[in-house]
Amino acid sequence: MAIDTAKLQKEGVYDARAPLRSLLEDLDQIGNMVQAAEAKRHRVRLYSGVAMIVGLLSAVVAGIVNSNAFGFCAFLAFTAGVGLFIYSFVTGRDLHKHHDRYDLLKELSKTLQHDADPQAKFSVHLALKAQPKLLRAEPFPQRKNGKQEFFEEDFLSIGGELLDGTFLEESVTELTRKRSYTNPRGKSKTKTRSRYQLAVRLGYPSDVYGDARPAQQALNEEIRVPATATIKDVGVSEKTIAVKAMVQAEKEIPQTSAMVCLGAYRILNLARRAAGGAK
Amino acid sequence: MNPTGFACPRRVGFLFPHACDRLTPIGCPDCNGGQVNDPFAQRTDRYGYNEYDNYSGVASGVYGGPHDFTEADGETLVRKRRTYEDDLNKS
Numbered sequence: 001m002a003i004d005t006a007k008l009q010k011e012g013v014y015d016a017r018a019p020l021r022s023l024l025e026d027l028d029q030i031g032n033m034v035q036a037a038e039a040k041r042h043r044v045r046l047y048s049g050v051a052m053i054v055g056l057l058s059a060v061v062a063g064i065v066n067s068n069a070f071g072f073c074a075f076l077a078f079t080a081g082v083g084l085f086i087y088s089f090v091t092g093r094d095l096h097k098h099h100d101r102y103d104l105l106k107e108l109s110k111t112l113q114h115d116a117d118p119q120a121k122f123s124v125h126l127a128l129k130a131q132p133k134l135l136r137a138e139p140f141p142q143r144k145n146g147k148q149e150f151f152e153e154d155f156l157s158i159g160g161e162l163l164d165g166t167f168l169e170e171s172v173t174e175l176t177r178k179r180s181y182t183n184p185r186g187k188s189k190t191k192t193r194s195r196y197q198l199a200v201r202l203g204y205p206s207d208v209y210g211d212a213r214p215a216q217q218a219l220n221e222e223i224r225v226p227a228t229a230t231i232k233d234v235g236v237s238e239k240t241i242a243v244k245a246m247v248q249a250e251k252e253i254p255q256t257s258a259m260v261c262l263g264a265y266r267i268l269n270l271a272r273r274a275a276g277g278a279k
Numbered sequence: 280m281n282p283t284g285f286a287c288p289r290r291v292g293f294l295f296p297h298a299c300d301r302l303t304p305i306g307c308p309d310c311n312g313g314q315v316n317d318p319f320a321q322r323t324d325r326y327g328y329n330e331y332d333n334y335s336g337v338a339s340g341v342y343g344g345p346h347d348f349t350e351a352d353g354e355t356l357v358r359k360r361r362t363y364e365d366d367l368n369k370s
Contacts, residue, residue: 114293163297219337224327255326258293262328265294270334272295 003029012094012129014102017121020109020160027106030128034099037092044088052081094129100250101128101155107254108158108170111261115162122160127153132176143181145188151176165205166268168261172253173197196247197232200260202268203240209268210275211238216267223263229256241267290319296332 003026008014014030016023055078062070105126112122132151140146152175159169175197180190204212216236223231225245229252233244241264247256287299291309296319301307309318320332 111293114291115295115297162294163292164295219334226326259326259328261294262325262331266328266331269295269332270337273334 005033008033008128009095012098012127014126014128015124017123019119020113020116020122021118023109023122023124024106027102027109030102031106034092034095034102034128037095038099041088041092041096044084044091048081048084048088050081051077051084055079055081098128098130098155101126104172104250104253105156105158108156108257111254111258112158112160112162112168115164116160117163120161120163122158124159125157127155130155132174140179140181143179143183146179146181148177148179151178164208167203169199169201169203170257171199173199194250196250196253198229198245198247198253198256198260199242200245200257200264201240201242202261202264204268206239208275209271212236212241212267212271213238215271215274219267219270221263221266223260225256225259226252228252231260236267289315290317292319293322293325296320 003014003016008030014026016026018026055074055076058070058074058077061067062074105124109122109124116122130153132153135150135152137147137149140148152173154171154173157169157171159167161167173196174194176192176194178190178192180188183189213236223234223243225231226247228248230246231243232246233242235242243260243264245256245260247253285302285304287301287304287307287310289299289310290296291299299307299309299318301309304310304313306312309315315321322331325331
């Protein structure tokens with residue numbers, strides 16, 4: 001599937017509905033785009049360095065031969081070098097900052113491939129450009145001039161039907177706390193901390209699994225997650241299993257997601273035995 | 280349509296068991312070319328869930344023994360996707 005490169009570069013958003021294999025091909029393309037943007041940044045920085053060196057050399061020559069032309073060239077080259085150096089930080093900044101996000105979506109898609117029909121279409125949303133929403137701002141009285149702000153950003157979601165008829169939806173929200181204050185030496189400081197909320201929802205077919213609630217009670221098992229993640233909420237109803245987990249680092253989200261799905265399916269697989277036995 | 284006539288009897292899957300739809304076991308990453316008897320139960324990439332398919336001791340009176348989940352269950356678990364020809368609403 002051809003990706004909308006212009007939209008991706010301008011808005012930093014990738015939305016698609018396609019089979020997982022096709023999505024993975026798209027993600028490879030996005031990966032290539034991110035690498036190309038990264039290479040461009042390096043190239044621009046190299047040009048900037050060369051321009052500044054040329055500017056300095058021209059300035060030296062201008063001083064030796066007392067030439068206004070060389071002096072003007074020195075000014076032009078050095079200014080261009082500084083301009084390019086600044087531009088190197090601006091160009092592709094968003095893709096550079098959140099380049100791990102497409103890897104994350106890739107990992108989540110790969111895990112689902114084991115249990116999805118190759119033709120089944122999955123809807124995905126991936127935001128590579130940060131668009132955090134301010135939740136609240138309040139004073140941070142423990143520090144001088146202290147202030148703290150809380151942001152959230154829903155940057156990734158994937159949803160589709162698995163082979164058993166279950167509709168699986170996963171979403172990842174980045175929760176950020178930004179604290180700014182003046183330290184005892186009078187310097188302004190800003191500290192940012194992020195956590196990731198992973199929400200998994202399984203809408204299971206009752207003709208296959210019956211009601212999963214008795215199975216959850218009989219199993220009486222915690223959903224396991226990596227040591228740095230915590231389960232915040234587990235809800236089992238006659239139609240859905242919904243789990244929320246908090247993850248400390250972005251790189252741990254794929255494993256946490258897989259473990260949450262495994263934990264939910266431990267319940268469903270047991271429920272299916274009961275549903276099968278009752279028939 | 281399966282031209283080879285091969286029907287894999289093994290259960291595969293990461294989250295739940297389902298029938299294997301491969302046309303040959305050669306090069307199969309799940310059963311390793313026919314070497315693994317039950318690829319679903321014997322997966323080793325489920326992080327902390329080492330005994331994922333083992334429910335022994337869990338309300339056995341209600342839910343039966345640990346080996347009552349068969350290949351046939353795996354097959355029936357897979358829902359046939361509605362194809363274009365099956366959909367009567369399509370012209």
